[in-house]
Amino acid sequence: MAQHYTYIVFAAEWPLWLFFLLSLVTLIVFFALRERKIRRASAKEITKHHALVNLELHAFQAQMDPHFIFNSLNAIHHYILTTSTDMASLYLTRFSRLMRLMIGNFNKEWISLQDELDALELYIQLEQLRFDEQFNYQINVLPDVNKQFTLIPPLIIQPYVQYAIWHRLLLRPQKSGGQLLITICKEKDRLFIQLEDNGVLITEILDSTGERQASGIDIASERLYMMSEKYHMQASIKALQIYDASLAPTANRLIISMQHVGACQSLAG
Numbered sequence: 001m002a003q004h005y006t007y008i009v010f011a012a013e014w015p016l017w018l019f020f021l022l023s024l025v026t027l028i029v030f031f032a033l034r035e036r037k038i039r040r041a042s043a044k045e046i047t048k049h050h051a052l053v054n055l056e057l058h059a060f061q062a063q064m065d066p067h068f069i070f071n072s073l074n075a076i077h078h079y080i081l082t083t084s085t086d087m088a089s090l091y092l093t094r095f096s097r098l099m100r101l102m103i104g105n106f107n108k109e110w111i112s113l114q115d116e117l118d119a120l121e122l123y124i125q126l127e128q129l130r131f132d133e134q135f136n137y138q139i140n141v142l143p144d145v146n147k148q149f150t151l152i153p154p155l156i157i158q159p160y161v162q163y164a165i166w167h168r169l170l171l172r173p174q175k176s177g178g179q180l181l182i183t184i185c186k187e188k189d190r191l192f193i194q195l196e197d198n199g200v201l202i203t204e205i206l207d208s209t210g211e212r213q214a215s216g217i218d219i220a221s222e223r224l225y226m227m228s229e230k231y232h233m234q235a236s237i238k239a240l241q242i243y244d245a246s247l248a249p250t251a252n253r254l255i256i257s258m259q260h261v262g263a264c265q266s267l268a269g
Contacts, residue, residue, distance in 0.1 A: 075130045091129055098122040105154040109227075110261070113184070114147040120158055124180070127165050135169045135178025135197075142185040150191065151261045153227050157182075159220040160195055160254055168199025168252060186260055193256040201241060201249050224258070233259040 072095050079088035101119040105111050117139060124137050141147055161180070169178035181196040221237055228235035235258040242251040 071130060072126055075126075087129070091126065094122050094126055094129075098126065108154055110151040111154045112148055113141075113145070113150040113152055116152055116154060116157060117141070117147065120161060120182075123158055124161065124165075127162075131170060134172075134175050135165065135180055137180040137182070139182045140184070142183070144186045145184055145191070146262075149262050152191070152258070153224060156220050156224055156256065157193060157195075159217045160256075163217055164195060164197045164199060164252070164254075168197050171200045172198075189260050191258055191260040195254040195256075196242065196251055198251045201252065224256070228258065231259075231261070233261070235259075 072091070076088050076091050076095065079085070079091060098119060101115065101122070105115060105119065121139060128135065128137070161182070164180060169180060172178055177198075179196075179198045181194075183192075183194045183196070185192050185194075224235050224237070227233060235256070238255045238257075240253050240255075241249040242253050244250050
């Protein structure tokens with residue numbers, strides 16, 4: 001019995017140092033892997049942030065289209081030369097307000113829906129004036145959407161509106177009667193921004209012809225999806241056509257949907 005007890009003590013003593021050694025090695029490996037994971041996550045977040053900032057810069061550059069600015073100034077110059085001083089003053093006032101809003105919203109991650117619609121309406125009005133009102137527009141915000149307290153990423157809607165005007169409404173054989181309808185509504189916790197136009201019918205919104213304001217669309221969609229990933233907005237963009245009773249396509253529709261974000265809601269990612 002004594003021999004057996006001595007054996008037990010011996011067997012119990014020698015693994016003690018081994019236990020501490022293995023524990024130490026385990027802790028070292030654990031903290032090393034944890035540190036590596038933290039560094040990788042941090043590097044990934046920095047990369048995402050830089051990509052988002054870069055996309056915001058490109059979105060701003062796309063919205064500050066040199067052709068649009070040049071043509072707007074040309075239109076103002078035309079109104080001055082044709083003694084349409086009232087029109088020149090109206091155009092210049094709207095143009096300066098739009099520039100101020102665009103520059104003011106450039107480096108913001110979120111703006112109110114009201115601010116976005118103010119800039120959007122100024123842009124549409126300028127295009128209307130420049131193209132002799134070849135199209136009409138209407139913006140409907142349903143009562144369940146509070147424009148002041150609903151937040152959206154800036155520079156999201158305008159590229160799609162610009163594309164609809166330049167590549168669909170202005171390409172209509174008829175030089176009048178174009179219709180652009182923008183509807184914003186909320187269903188449960190989802191915000192829906194719907195664009196409809198009766199311009200030329202297309203099968204895909206991102207075609208490869210002409211100068212393509214589609215580059216602005218690419219930037220806007222990529223920014224929206226990056227914001228969606230960061231803030232879990234579950235954003236989506238869907239382009240489709242509207243059909244009449246005889247199943248003939250009659251108009252184009254684009255739907256942007258995302259989680260509704262209120263001004264008092266936490267935006268932590």
